[in-house]
Amino acid sequence: MRILGIDYGDSRCGFAITDSLNITAQALETLHYNGNDKIILKKIDEYLRVI
Numbered sequence: 001m002r003i004l005g006i007d008y009g010d011s012r013c014g015f016a017i018t019d020s021l022n023i024t025a026q027a028l029e030t031l032h033y034n035g036n037d038k039i040i041l042k043k044i045d046e047y048l049r050v051i
Contacts, residue, residue, distance in 0.1 A: 013040050
């Protein structure tokens with residue numbers, strides 16, 4: 001099982017995912033969302049469909 005990490009900040013949100021053994025994490029993307037949480041929720045939904 002892989003783990004999705006979310007670093008939620010005031011204007012940016014970073015995403016990372018672990019490898020299949022949960023030893024290391026790799027950065028996926030950093031989004032600039034400027035207070036629009038719908039963008040973040042949409043991106044989380046996309047990542048959960050892939051994982």
